[in-house]
Amino acid sequence: MKFLIYFIVIAAFIDTFSQLPIMSPFAKTFDSSPAFVGLIVGMYSFSNMIGNILAGYWIDKSGAKKVLVSGLSLTGMILVLYAFAETPMHLITVRFFHGLFGGFLVPAAFTVIARGKSHKQGKKMAVSGAAVGCSAIIGPAFGAVIASNYSINWVFLIIAATMITSAILAFVFLPSGNLKKVKEESSHSEKMLPLLKNPMLAASYLGAFSLMFAQGALAYLLPLQVEALQFDSIFSGILLSTFGITAILIFLLPINKIFDKYKHHNSMLAGMLIIGMALILLSSASSLAFMFLCMVLYGIGFALLFPSINALIASHTTEKTRGKAFGLFYAFFSLGVVAGSTLLGLLGVTFNIGFLIAAALLLLTVCGMFIYFKKRSSQLLKSQE
Structure with a gap:
């Protein structure tokens, strides 16, 4: 199955x-x-x-x-x-x-x-x-x-x-799953707004939007960078494949045990931070070898971020709310792709500035989430004392 x-x-x-x-x-x-x-x-x-x-x-x-x-x-x-x-x-x-x-x-x-x-x-x-x-x-x-x-x-x-x-x-x-339970609870099923108010789900949605904003920016700007540096256009596809292959290796090798060893929100923040760093380095890249290095780094960040934000949804929902939670989650995915490519296209910025804008969004989101999670952790410790 x-x-x-x-x-x-x-x-x-x-x-x-x-x-x-x-x-x-x-x-x-x-x-x-x-x-x-x-x-x-x-x-x-x-x-x-x-x-x-x-x-x-x-x-x-x-x-x-x-x-x-x-x-x-x-x-x-x-x-x-x-x-x-x-x-x-x-x-x-x-x-x-x-x-x-x-x-x-x-x-x-x-x-x-x-x-x-x-x-x-x-x-x-x-x-x-x-x-x-x-x-x-x-x-x-x-x-x-x-x-x-x-x-x-x-x-x-x-x-x-x-x-x-x-x-x-x-x-x-x-298998159909527990349809009887789903039908019994459907009348009491939560609406979308309460899901957005759940801190861990909201963090996952922000992570999804930030990831796909960066992805939209990458899809829009990387071909422009390859063209501006006068490399063959085929390298746009090869560079994008490099980050995908890097992520797949991390997903499938025994190292994937880290996704259950550490808290999901911590690996999410680490992934966002690494992607932000990769975009900053990519903005100043002038050689093909350095661009490949940046894409490997981007792939590592993607590999940390994608499973973490999905696992946050799975871990902080019940059977009666999981469908709406994932539906809303992938709506933020689509919104991020559209926002990333469309906004940077409307601004008409160079690839250097575009990558820095996408990196700034990621890093600001990381800072905001880190402060929130730290404060939340302190409050939980105090309540247990």
Whole structure:
């Protein structure tokens, strides 16, 4: 069962990552204006946030399996419609529903992963992080290779077939969980606002937003830096793969035991600090070798941060609130990506300044959280005396 759910995580993220190199060129084939191309590309992330939040409510009401199977089936069907889009309005409508239904997948999958022993959450989230990392490496290459050798439509059709096959496998093999308990408690289920007021969940959401703001900045600025330093454009992809490979190695090697050995919020802060340092160093990098070193450092920070923020959600929620908590969590993920690339694009800053802005956001967040956690720890000690 656990291998199936990790396969589904890989499939869900490949769906997202495979779009990166092909969606803008695909949108341009519809004779769209540059502004409309941007809207088409961004529509997925916008509707994905809505899907994440809706999925959270649905998971807590009906169980993660039902949401996951429905999300996989609907996403598979909507992907087929890309091949039949004939106008920009057709395409933007398909993009909206693709993002909406795709938003069901990740909260449902991670709710399933979070079941079981609480003291193993860090390691489980590390393995799931490796699945995401594999998708980040495979997805863009898959999209680019299939589109260039066959057609863009084949990218959508192959992923559609993978999604529908995954839906069938999930329906047959995934356990339903304690549906009776979920249904009994659904009427008393918490709303989104109380979850945001939970300090540990709020810290996880801030961590998710900061991580993906940095990721959006990296995706936007790194190609500009490679171009400005007059390196071959292929190194943009290789550098991004370097951080992904570094993170995967940490996720899968025996070192992943650290995620359950130390408190999740401490490893989260360490990860954010390391990513901030990597971005500062990257802002002044002028050689390819130093850029690779920065990306290895970034990968180490990502490896510490991603499982920690997921484990915080799993450890500080109950079965009746976990779906909404993960839905809200991945909405912050989508928001961070959009904010990172869009804000820096609107500011029109150089890659040097852009990396420093992203680093400043991370480091300020780290300082604020460190002060809060220290104060919270002191209050707990006093209450125990």
